[in-house]
Amino acid sequence: MAVSGSVSVFGNAIQRVISRFKNPQKVVNLCFIVVFLFSTVLTWREAVVLEGAYVSSQRNSLDNVATLLDRQLQHNIDNLLFYRNSMLYALQSPISTDKTRKTLADFDALRTQPYWQLRLDLNRSLPMNGVSDEFVNNSPLLDRDEQTIHTELSSALELSYIMRLSHQTQTLPRRMFYASRSGFFLTSTPPPNDPQIVALYYRLVAQPYFSSQSPANNPDRALKWTHTFNPESTTGQIITAAIPLDYNGRWYGVLALDYPIDSLHTFLQQAHNEDHEGTVLLYDNELNPIATSAQSLPLHPMFTAPQLAQIASAVTAAKAGDEGELRMDSRFITWAKLNNYDGLLIKVHTLEEGVQGEFGRISIVLSVLWMLSTLMLFASWVVIRRLVNNMFSLQQTLTWRANYDTLTRLYNRGAFFELARKLSQECKQQAQPFSVIQMDLDLFKSINDKYGHSSGDKVLAHAAAMLSDAFRQGDVAGRVGGEEFCIVLPDTSLEEATKVAERIRVRINSKELLLKQGTTVRISASFGVSSAFEFDDYDFERLQSHADHRLYKAKQEGRNRVCHTD
Numbered sequence: 001m002a003v004s005g006s007v008s009v010f011g012n013a014i015q016r017v018i019s020r021f022k023n024p025q026k027v028v029n030l031c032f033i034v035v036f037l038f039s040t041v042l043t044w045r046e047a048v049v050l051e052g053a054y055v056s057s058q059r060n061s062l063d064n065v066a067t068l069l070d071r072q073l074q075h076n077i078d079n080l081l082f083y084r085n086s087m088l089y090a091l092q093s094p095i096s097t098d099k100t101r102k103t104l105a106d107f108d109a110l111r112t113q114p115y116w117q118l119r120l121d122l123n124r125s126l127p128m129n130g131v132s133d134e135f136v137n138n139s140p141l142l143d144r145d146e147q148t149i150h151t152e153l154s155s156a157l158e159l160s161y162i163m164r165l166s167h168q169t170q171t172l173p174r175r176m177f178y179a180s181r182s183g184f185f186l187t188s189t190p191p192p193n194d195p196q197i198v199a200l201y202y203r204l205v206a207q208p209y210f211s212s213q214s215p216a217n218n219p220d221r222a223l224k225w226t227h228t229f230n231p232e233s234t235t236g237q238i239i240t241a242a243i244p245l246d247y248n249g250r251w252y253g254v255l256a257l258d259y260p261i262d263s264l265h266t267f268l269q270q271a272h273n274e275d276h277e278g279t280v281l282l283y284d285n286e287l288n289p290i291a292t293s294a295q296s297l298p299l300h301p302m303f304t305a306p307q308l309a310q311i312a313s314a315v316t317a318a319k320a321g322d323e324g325e326l327r328m329d330s331r332f333i334t335w336a337k338l339n340n341y342d343g344l345l346i347k348v349h350t351l352e353e354g355v356q357g358e359f360g361r362i363s364i365v366l367s368v369l370w371m372l373s374t375l376m377l378f379a380s381w382v383v384i385r386r387l388v389n390n391m392f393s394l395q396q397t398l399t400w401r402a403n404y405d406t407l408t409r410l411y412n413r414g415a416f417f418e419l420a421r422k423l424s425q426e427c428k429q430q431a432q433p434f435s436v437i438q439m440d441l442d443l444f445k446s447i448n449d450k451y452g453h454s455s456g457d458k459v460l461a462h463a464a465a466m467l468s469d470a471f472r473q474g475d476v477a478g479r480v481g482g483e484e485f486c487i488v489l490p491d492t493s494l495e496e497a498t499k500v501a502e503r504i505r506v507r508i509n510s511k512e513l514l515l516k517q518g519t520t521v522r523i524s525a526s527f528g529v530s531s532a533f534e535f536d537d538y539d540f541e542r543l544q545s546h547a548d549h550r551l552y553k554a555k556q557e558g559r560n561r562v563c564h565t566d
């Protein structure tokens with residue numbers, strides 16, 4: 001009982017709210033559109049936050065690799081600078097010992113040989129490897145200066161002790177060397193004493209990292225990175241960091257570190273090990289791929305020329321250490337410019353990897369939730385819309401039934417009296433004539449008795465239709481009793497109202513009505529007409545009473561007639 005009570009209270013409340021709006025369906029639609037938009041905006045907001053987190057995670061992942069690589073490179077560069085300082089100190093104040101004297105004497109003895117090696121103390125130092133005076137003289141870049149060669153050799157000897165001490169096991173394996181313009185070199189991976197020395201020295205000074213360190217090519221005397229092709233390397237490529245050695249205005253040579261590509265591959269694989277999603281690639285400053293965290297460099301280029309141009313334009317304005325991201329076809333690209341290498345790291349995250357990853361799973365759940373809530377919203381919209389439609393049409397039916405007579409479709413007594421009173425008062429205010437016609441079907445009881453009640457109903461509906469067709473717009477008719485009708489005619493005199501009544505009478509009486517197959521009936525009606533002007537009274541009830549008296553008179557006088565006098 002309590003439940004049904006609260007349901008009906010709720011129903012009434014909804015009905016009251018709905019009745020305030022002319023078109024409740026529109027209100028329901030609007031409400032659901034607002035809820036739909038609200039839930040979509042919320043989901044979209046979640047998606048934006050998720051996207052931000054995804055971008056940050058991609059950046060962090062690349063940032064970790066970039067930091068590790070930068071830290072390692074920084075360590076190596078620090079070593080390189082330390083070696084250069086050692087050489088500079090040695091050039092400033094060369095040490096003269098038995099060993100240096102022996103080294104210089106050996107050099108003087110061997111300097112014309114096509115190749116030579118000074119193996120002073122191999123347990124504590126690295127061998128010095130050199131080429132002939134002739135070789136040096138044939139190259140415009142090289143210069144065996146008699147004034148400085150001995151000082152340089154003794155300084156290089158000191159460096160060879162330090163280099164020998166440096167730890168061999170590195171996180172990022174590399175080769176350190178000093179290539180002198182005076183025709184000798186020192187390397188952490190010394191060659192045997194054979195003709196190979198000439199080829200090695202030639203390759204060292206022929207590579208771009210050497211010539212790029214000349215005062216003309218490197219006026220700032222800064223560290224430079226180069227990416228060169230080395231046919232002896234398994235991958236054919238090598239990355240080199242080089243700095244010039246200058247003293248007293250003379251360019252002595254180049255101190256350099258080079259990294260085999262394999263070591264960079266291994267480094268990237270280890271650095272990117274924790275993050276299983278995506279591939280990290282190291283590119284040089286001309287956007288050539290160098291190394292990858294994948295098994296090997298891709299056989300086909302990862303990017304088309306326009307895509308590379310897009311990356312290049314994003315990176316051009318960036319400073320060292322900057323990072324950014326780009327969307328390319330179905331891939332998400334994150335890039336980071338390294339602090340200690342003139343190139344950049346690029347992380348490629350494909351859509352497939354993204355979908356399988358954590359963010360992909362969350363995005364799918366979010367999309368499914370949004371679709372489910374939208375589906376449920378749509379289902380409830382259909383139900384509520386139907387409910388509201390039903391309530392609205394029910395309300396309209398009830399409202400109609402409260403005011404109209406269902407049989408004749410004319411106003412019922414209550415609604416008619418209310419309207420008639422209103423119209424009479426309006427006419428009174430505007431001093432217009434106002435008339436009332438009272439109509440009653442003749443001998444209607446006999447039709448009921450003879451043909452049945454349903455036939456009687458048919459006659460009543462027919463008479464009402466005749467009535468409705470006959471009066472003018474502005475006139476109002478109602479069923480005020482069983483077979484009694486009343487018509488009010490605003491702005492109509494008694495004479496005009498009498499004519500209207502006469503017209504209705506003729507129409508009703510002129511047509512045979514088919515009651516059932518083979519049975520027709522001709523009906524008639526009597527009319528009483530009254531007017532406000534003749535009584536100087538606009539009270540509707542009194543005017544109707546006058547009209548009713550005259551109707552009675554018409555009945556008395558033989559029915560089927562109009563009476564407008566007492």
Ligand SMILES: Nc1nc2c(ncn2[C@@H]2O[C@H](COP(=O)(O)OP(=O)(O)OP(=O)(O)O)[C@@H](O)[C@H]2O)c(=O)[nH]1
Nearest residue numbers: 440441442443444445446448453454456457482483
């Ligand atoms: N079929 C039908 N009959 C109705 C309805 N309302 C009233 N009546 C009948 O209408 C009849 C009216 O009869 P009376 O008032 O005696 O008048 P009459 O037979 O029309 O005779 P006069 O008015 O003197 O011409 C009654 O028999 C009522 O039962 C209705 O809605 N349907």
